Amino acid sequence: MRPVLSLVFCILWVLPGWAAGLTYRLEPRLIAPGTYVFEGAVEHFTTQNGGNILNTGFIVTNDGVIVIQTGPSRRYGEEMRAAIAKVTDKPILKVFVSNQHPDYFLGSQAFADVPIAALPGTIDGIRVEGRAVTENMYRLIGDWMRGTDAVVPSEPVFAATQVYGRHRLRLIPLSGHTQADLAIYDETTRVLFAGGLVFSDRAPTTPHADIPRWLDALDELATLDSAVLVPNHGTIRTDNSAIAQTRDYLNWLTAALGRAADGGLDMTEVMALDTPARFASLAVLREEFIRSVAHLYPKIEQSVLSKVN
Amino acid sequence: MIRIAGLALAMALSAAPAAADQDATMDPFRSVMWDDMRAVILGGGAVLFDQRVRVTAPASAEDALNVPVMVDASSLNAESKVEEIVVFADMNPIPRILNYRPASAKPVIGLRLKLQQATPIRAAARTGDGVWHVGGVFVDAAGGGCTSPALAHGDPQWERHLGEVQARAWGQAADGAVRVRFRIRHPMDTGLAPGIPAFYLENLAVHDGQGQELGRIDTFEPVSENPVFTLEVSPSPASRTLRLTGRDNNGTPVLADIPLPWRQSALP
Secondary structure: OHHHHHHHHHHHHHHHHHHOOOOOOOOOEEEEOOEEEEOOOOOOOOOOOOOOOOOEEEEEOOOOEEEEOOOOOHHHHHHHHHHHHHHOOOOEEEEEOOOOOHHHHOOHHHHOOOOEEEOHHHHHHHHHHHHHHHHHHHHHHHHHHOOOOOOOOOEEOOOEEEEEOOEEEEEEEEOOOOOOEEEEEEOOOOEEEEEEEEEEOEOOOOOOOOHHHHHHHHHHHHOOOOOEEEEEEEOOEOOOHHHHHHHHHHHHHHHHHHHHHHOOOOHHHHHOOOOOHHHOOOEOHHHHHHHHHHHHHHHHHHHOOEEOO | OHHHHOHHHHEEOOOOOOOOOOOOOOOOOOOOOHHHHHHHHOOOOOEEEOOOOEEEEEOEEOOOOOEEEEEEOHHHHOOOOEEEEEEEEOOOOOOEEEEEEEOOEEEEEEEEEOOOOOEEEEEEEEEOOOOEEEEEEEEEEOOOOOOOOOHHHHOOOHHHHOOOEEEEEEOOOOOOOEEEEEEEOOOOEOOOOOOOOOEOEEEEEEEOOOOOEEEEEEEOOOEOOOOEEEEEEOOOOOOOEEEEEEEEOOOOEEEEEEEOOOOHHHOO
16 A cells, blocks of 8 residues: 555656646757757747747857847746757857847846846846736746746847857847847848847737837848848748838838727727738737737827817 | 637627526626625625626736726617616725716716736626616736826826816717717826825716716726726717816816817707
């Protein structure tokens, strides 16, 4: 009896371990010489995908490895680092975080021994909102977050071209998707890591958006002669068409919300509006549209009301 | 969780009885708070869970400080006039959000509210026979809306703008109804944020140009900061303006005249 009981206890003991045996199964994909991407799902944060909804990447140079974004959780960051170590034994030189949204930086604990670089606005954003954002991620993806804390990036980034091995990385400070959006253009391979500014076959998210500035940023990215564009969310493309797609959606969104406000629609009525057929191929379109109404409509609506006292 | 549910659940409409034969006296959300809500908010009156009271809200509150909700009980009106609508949220620390008495208005109200956590949001419409018809939606929320200080407290100038009204009216439906939206500058402090006493609008009324009352709202702490309301009122044809009056719990008055859109019937 006793051995049986012990066995039962053993199984009960390890069960949480099985449940926690979550893995992102990260497989690096080579997109250009020395340049790899871990592709995420085009979904929302769920307990199934563990928050793996973005494209992180790394560049192997002769000097060492440059990591771009650290993913949605400590577990992701650790698995990412292990997957990089399978590709190269070169040390990690630096991590870049493109903006303050949780899936860009919550894996940073796995890179605590190297400089983590971000724009000053991103550093401020993470300092102010990092804790609340982390707590909300626990609510959204649960156990995948175990042990995750927000890490404030340690090194401010300014407009510059930095050389690592043979790779010349142009660091481009922009804004509009959030208060500070870092795009990284590798002049050597012509790969553009567009950060949160470009969405590809996935509806853009707008919780910190300033759309006029975002459109300006897209214009600037469109001037780059990129051979491969890595959007943070959605499919990687070998042309600039994702920039046009993002611009088209943002223009439509602004115009549609403006028309709705002028027509007197209440927020819940705007959330129920149809989206044009040309956006039907964008993943999570309906959810993101509803979120965007919540983010953007109050201000647009105010602009059509007149002060009457 | 609800965030993942996709298209079908992305916007929640009144989740009244799932099956037609379901008992209309049984809470479709099986909320642990329902018995209290019924006793305290509805005074223990007769209750029917009724899909005709349409409550619309996003299934997940993107901003727990500003959750948009629209209540439309107009399909009850054909049977019996709606005398009062009470909006409440079971799991909020202060559940009661507002009472609306549409005198010469459709039983329709758009509002925004603060949520502390995931909760059913309900509207109970009382018809002339004294029965409460209850509709509702379940809204998921990251929470904290009721215990966060109002954004106004970050602005040293906020008192200067207290009671300012921005508004617009849209006309005119075939039945003479005018849609009006107004926004009132007010912090709507719940008293639950540390060190900030409760300070909120208590009542608002809309009259037409002839002084006829169109609707009256008792507002409570969970209404969002700088409240925005949408109403559908029926002013007399000769009215050129709507008068909005009200006051907060410190006695600060609200007074504004909202111009009505040009209406042919108003011409001599």
